Amino acid sequence: MFLGGTNWFSGPSFLKKDEGAPPQEKIFGLVEPDLDTDVRPDSEEPFLVADLQSVIDRHQQWLTLLPRVKPFYAVKCNNTPAVLRVLRALSTGFDCASKRVQTMTFDSEEELRKISLCHPKARLVLRIAVDDSDSLLRLSAKFGAGLGLVEKLLGLAVDLDLTVIGVSFHVGSGCTGSQAFQKAIADARQVFDIASVLGVQISLLDIGGGSNFTSNCEESGPGGQMMYYINDGVYGSLSCIVNDPAHPPIQLLPHRAVGVGEVRYCSVVWGPTCDSFDKVSDSAMIPELQVGDWLLVHHMGAYSVSLSTDFNGFERAKVFPVVTEETRRLLELRHTSVKKQPGDTSVGQKEYCAL
The missing domain is CATH 2.40.37.10 (Lyase, Ornithine Decarboxylase; Chain A, domain 1)
Incomplete structure (x- = not known):
């Protein structure tokens, strides 16, 4: 500055x-x-x-500590092209808003009816409201269905011949207590049980974001x-x-x-x-x-x-x-080993050399 x-x-x-x-x-x-x-x-x-x-180190830390949880990067928070290229090379998922996405969330009857008209082949994830009182930025007041609405929403999805594949929640940004995740996962378990009774086969649990892994100090x-x-x-x-x-x-x-x-x-x-x-x-x-x-x-x-x-x-x-020279070479090798799709010019050694 x-x-x-x-x-x-x-x-x-x-x-x-x-x-x-x-x-x-x-x-x-x-x-x-x-x-x-x-x-x-x-x-x-x-x-x-x-x-x-x-970015690479934190991705590896995630895979080490949470091997069963695939990370999906929130593109909205930092869409710097070089960051996205590195994450793509690491086979990370992406969380974004686009007309071309095939998997999306819903939390109301109205959304289900709109989806049935505009994108009936979409893969749907039911977002539930959870306790986010321990978070600095709370989201459940705006997003998420209460547990009392789950059976009705899943039943409507069945009637509309829509495909529901999972459950999602978000405990809010800057969550200060692990109990919030424990309670939210327990609530999600109830949704899985309700879906099973209705014959809806769901297999995905989206645990959102909100983890606060930083510590503060004063001088x-x-x-x-x-x-x-x-x-x-x-x-x-x-x-x-x-x-x-x-x-x-x-x-x-x-x-x-x-x-x-x-x-x-x-x-x-x-x-x-x-x-x-x-x-x-x-x-x-x-x-x-x-x-x-x-x-x-x-x-x-x-x-x-x-x-x-x-x-x-x-x-x-x-x-x-x-990035370090060693990591740069590894990224170039990995990038050039990915088979290109017809017309895809976004992946290649020359592009990664410049990052």
Whole structure:
């Protein structure tokens, strides 16, 4: 971010790739070799670095911890092409809204009747309302059928000759208790039992999202208060501050080593627009910054790109995907081994070399 000059960058683990280089060279060493870009250390434009290795590592962690649960990536939260290509290479499923999908949810009679008219061959999943009281962003007030309606809805699906294949629920975003999932799965079990009695053979359980695997920490210091203006804010890549209550608190980190005894100041940090609503933080504990310093913001994946705007004439931050050379080669091999469909030009070695 630009501190009236201060630039910023977001990405979880890229600094480990070249520990010996000076701070700014570590960033630009990642984006310069293979990308045609005008971003330089003296640039005043914000940009994002997408750490594709982080995507791969988390996918592997999911498969290790939940081997029976196939992940479906929510495209709406970050549709960066390179991220989608990597997930496709990993054979991940995709959760999206499109006229061409063949599997969809329903939670009311009206939806079933519309589906019977517009897409009678669709594979349907009954979404149920569950207890989401432990979540920061609750969804069951808007989506999901109560258990008392399940038998009626499944019966109507049978009468309309529609195919119901499963049950889904969502405990809400930022769920803080595992009991919510336990109770929701128990409710889903009841739906399976009701379906069995009606002769409806369902085999899929969609457990939605909402898991909160992050932890928060606080810092304090003896310094006074400072105020900074940077070149990205809540109308840009940091929209999660106001739009996503489940997002962990934003941490602004200087792109340099901070001494153990270095004074940290309680700092007010503003975004670049004319709107006083554009405040990134009113209590960031950071050491004193100078014009031209860089700030890092980690874990800015979901919704940071898809909800950003160009309000007030400030362009959206560019995204530069990065990945280790070893993983890059593996992706290229896997991609080129996939048999192409007629007319499909989206998969190939040349495309993956550029990521």
